[in-house]
Amino acid sequence: MIEQIRAARDAALASLASAASSDDVRTVELEVLGRKGTLTDLKAGLGRLPTVEAKKAAGQALNDATAEVSAALAARLGEFRRAEREVQLHAERLDLTEVLRAPRRGHAHVVTQAWQRLEDVFVGLGFQVAEGPEVETDWYNFEALNMPAAHPARSMHDTFYVDHGPPGSTVLRTHTSPVQIRVMQTMPPPIYMVMPGRVFRNETADATHLAVFHQIEGLVIDRGITLADLAGTIEAFTKAFFGPGFGSRLRPSYFPFTEPSAEFDIQTPSGSWMELGGCGMVHPNVLRAGGIDPEEYSGFAFGFGIDRMAKERHAINDVREMYANDIRFVEQF
Numbered sequence: 001m002i003e004q005i006r007a008a009r010d011a012a013l014a015s016l017a018s019a020a021s022s023d024d025v026r027t028v029e030l031e032v033l034g035r036k037g038t039l040t041d042l043k044a045g046l047g048r049l050p051t052v053e054a055k056k057a058a059g060q061a062l063n064d065a066t067a068e069v070s071a072a073l074a075a076r077l078g079e080f081r082r083a084e085r086e087v088q089l090h091a092e093r094l095d096l097t098e099v100l101r102a103p104r105r106g107h108a109h110v111v112t113q114a115w116q117r118l119e120d121v122f123v124g125l126g127f128q129v130a131e132g133p134e135v136e137t138d139w140y141n142f143e144a145l146n147m148p149a150a151h152p153a154r155s156m157h158d159t160f161y162v163d164h165g166p167p168g169s170t171v172l173r174t175h176t177s178p179v180q181i182r183v184m185q186t187m188p189p190p191i192y193m194v195m196p197g198r199v200f201r202n203e204t205a206d207a208t209h210l211a212v213f214h215q216i217e218g219l220v221i222d223r224g225i226t227l228a229d230l231a232g233t234i235e236a237f238t239k240a241f242f243g244p245g246f247g248s249r250l251r252p253s254y255f256p257f258t259e260p261s262a263e264f265d266i267q268t269p270s271g272s273w274m275e276l277g278g279c280g281m282v283h284p285n286v287l288r289a290g291g292i293d294p295e296e297y298s299g300f301a302f303g304f305g306i307d308r309m310a311k312e313r314h315a316i317n318d319v320r321e322m323y324a325n326d327i328r329f330v331e332q333f
């Protein structure tokens with residue numbers, strides 16, 4: 001019996017030594033210690049031994065063999081578990097290196113860039129920046145700018161009306177000029193201010209017009225300001241913004257809120273002229289509406305389209321493309 005026990009033990013230890021996986025180890029366990037296992041069978045035979053001493057000796061040998069085999073089983077199983085865990089971890093490894101690559105960064109829209117550059121250039125010339133509301137009263141948008149109710153110039157501003165207050169009393173501002181009045185009302189001269197912002201006109205969009213666009217307004221009020229200061233400021237701005245090879249000129253024009261009024265053009269180094277905006281000496285009625293005495297102070301104002309500037313600067317054919325939000329278009333600028 002004891003010979004059989006040792007043989008079974010040695011066979012079990014040999015199978016364990018040559019096991020190739022944790023499954024193999026479990027198979028050996030079943031074959032030796034399972035319900036029909038070799039050592040289990042021998043244990044069942046203990047009762048048939050003739051003497052107490054023989055039973056005792058065989059029982060002891062059986063316990064020793066079982067303990068030895070169990071220890072070997074646990075050791076081999078531990079080895080395979082670690083190895084198999086390694087394999088599994090490797091197989092389930094997620095490749096996160098893509099996340100480590102810097103994500104593509106966005107940038108300011110081409111019109112925002114033009115807006116910011118314009119502010120920078122005017123701040124460099126000594127101006128401050130102010131903004132006003134997009135929803136305005138008829139008084140600020142027209143009346144205070146020397147355009148009373150029946151004024152023909154009003155028909156040039158295709159106005160969006162807002163359903164608020166008495167009919168016709170509230171508008172989406174058609175230009176940034178109402179901010180001139182608000183600035184005059186909030187600070188005493190000297191005023192050297194630019195006022196960028198969004199404006200609205202009820203017209204059908206085409207390659208050169210949008211119903212929603214942007215302007216930048218300029219306002220200077222001080223003692224002894226003349227048309228020469230206006231022309232000089234436009235010239236200094238042109239050279240600072242476009243480059244030293246550029247020039248400017250004023251052409252007589254008409255706006256109700258300036259007198260005299262002019263359009264201003266800029267000349268490219270190749271000699272061609274480009275119309276940019278309107279300007280003039282602030283009308284005495286406008287100074288008075290802003291609470292400023294026209295006998296004491298004079299000033300000039302100008303206004304032009306920011307979207308137009310971006311369009312000309314980058315030779316964009318159609319202003320509508322700037323707001324179509326096609327990433328292939330906007331990422332070019």
Ligand code: PHE
Pocket residue numbers: 174175176177217255258277278279280301302303304
């Ligand atoms: N507000 C005028 C426009 O929108 C531009 C302008 C501003 C003209 C200031 C003169 C002075 O066309």
